[in-house]
Amino acid sequence: MSELFSSYNLSGLHLKNRVVMAPMTRARAVDTVPDSNTALYYGQRAGAGLIVSEGTPISDEGRGYLYTPGAYSVEQVAGWKKVTDAVHAQGGKIFSQIWHVGRVSHVSVQRDGIAPVAPVAVIAKDSNVFALDESGVPGLVAPSAPRALNTDEINRITQEFADAADNAVKAGFDGVEIHGANGYLIEQFINAGLNKREDAYGGATIAGRIRFALEVVDAVVARIGSARVGIRLTPFSRLFDLHAFDGEKETWLALAAELSSRNLAYIHIGNAGSLLATEEGYSFLKEFREVYQGTLIFAGGYRQETAERVLDEGLTDLVAFGRPYIANPDLAERMQHGWPLADPDYTTFYGGAQKGYTDYPAYKAV
Numbered sequence: 001m002s003e004l005f006s007s008y009n010l011s012g013l014h015l016k017n018r019v020v021m022a023p024m025t026r027a028r029a030v031d032t033v034p035d036s037n038t039a040l041y042y043g044q045r046a047g048a049g050l051i052v053s054e055g056t057p058i059s060d061e062g063r064g065y066l067y068t069p070g071a072y073s074v075e076q077v078a079g080w081k082k083v084t085d086a087v088h089a090q091g092g093k094i095f096s097q098i099w100h101v102g103r104v105s106h107v108s109v110q111r112d113g114i115a116p117v118a119p120v121a122v123i124a125k126d127s128n129v130f131a132l133d134e135s136g137v138p139g140l141v142a143p144s145a146p147r148a149l150n151t152d153e154i155n156r157i158t159q160e161f162a163d164a165a166d167n168a169v170k171a172g173f174d175g176v177e178i179h180g181a182n183g184y185l186i187e188q189f190i191n192a193g194l195n196k197r198e199d200a201y202g203g204a205t206i207a208g209r210i211r212f213a214l215e216v217v218d219a220v221v222a223r224i225g226s227a228r229v230g231i232r233l234t235p236f237s238r239l240f241d242l243h244a245f246d247g248e249k250e251t252w253l254a255l256a257a258e259l260s261s262r263n264l265a266y267i268h269i270g271n272a273g274s275l276l277a278t279e280e281g282y283s284f285l286k287e288f289r290e291v292y293q294g295t296l297i298f299a300g301g302y303r304q305e306t307a308e309r310v311l312d313e314g315l316t317d318l319v320a321f322g323r324p325y326i327a328n329p330d331l332a333e334r335m336q337h338g339w340p341l342a343d344p345d346y347t348t349f350y351g352g353a354q355k356g357y358t359d360y361p362a363y364k365a366v
């Protein structure tokens with residue numbers, strides 16, 4: 001049997017296979033509260049060894065997109081409880097991805113229309129978020145100009161990550177994945193091309209760049225324990241107007257070393273697939289694996305064959321699948337039995353109701 005379908009001990013949590021459902025925003029929580037459809041959707045996908053939930057904003061300020069279910073109100077926690085119950089009833093495991101978008105936001109999704117926040121007051125150019133346009137109609141709009149955070153506010157956000165982790169555990173999640181990837185707040189601090197702050201969180205030094213990430217990790221670990229905490233990273237990511245900077249590789253490896261000493265559940269490399277496509281990226285990931293002693297999850301364009309290859313090569317421990325999980329609720333089972341895969345409908349990725357969400361059948365029902 002392929003390693004993909006063998007069980008895995010994730011810091012004491014038994015995963016029935018090494019297939020992870022990648023975090024995917026589906027923007028269907030109109031009032032920011034997960035509902036019975038959300039529970040149905042995740043329950044249908046409980047054949048994955050581990051599900052990582054869609055990004056869940058830790059506060060109104062941390063929100064960049066309409067209709068994303070949050071992790072900071074009593075109603076949201078109650079909504080998520082239905083989701084975790086549905087997944088656990090099917091023998092699945094689920095982590096909550098906790099998220100602050102930083103500057104990748106728009107005044108129309110911020111409370112009272114205030115400016116989004118960021119390490120520096122620099123707008124994300126050539127980017128889009130899902131918010132309200134000038135006529136109040138939902139659609140893709142350019143991010144608004146952010147204002148720079150002061151240090152008290154940075155500490156406040158760190159605590160909000162910890163509060164969201166607490167809420168996730170109250171909602172029955174098996175753990176949390178800190179969203180440190182894809183150009184959002186944590187990566188905005190890490191990227192020295194953007195982070196020109198001159199305080200302790202400033203981008204001029206590696207310690208400054210990674211300070212916020214580590215403080216968030218430490219605060220969350222202090223609250224719920226290291227075994228329940230993972231983090232998603234996208235080294236060398238260029239999403240949302242982030243650019244190359246001097247010492248980039250050393251920065252990621254220094255972060256890997258710091259995280260290694262913290263005994264986390266895992267690091268999830270969101271762009272592993274594209275990194276591995278170049279010789280430079282491949283050797284970077286090999287080095288990353290040497291420096292980081294814990295569990296790794298790779299994501300980004302994987303199919304069964306390529307997933308089995310990276311597992312066989314020992315580059316990673318688990319492999320995450322995103323888009324294939326949209327159209328194949330029973331993806332792990334289909335791969336294991338060699339059943340054909342369905343293609344997802346891209347037009348229903350974000351927003352709407354059941355269509356393109358809970359109406360993809362399992363293979364046997366076809």
Ligand SMILES: Cc1cc2nc3c(=O)[nH]c(=O)nc-3n(C[C@H](O)[C@H](O)[C@H](O)COP(=O)(O)O)c2cc1C
Pocket residue numbers: 022023024025026054055097179181182232270271299300301302320321322323324349350
């Ligand atoms: C509809 C959609 C929503 C996504 N939302 C998130 C998200 O909330 N958080 C995140 O870290 N990545 C998000 N991603 C990225 C996926 O987790 C994954 O890394 C990406 O789709 C590449 O993997 P794939 O080729 O298997 O789809 C999203 C991707 C898609 C297609």
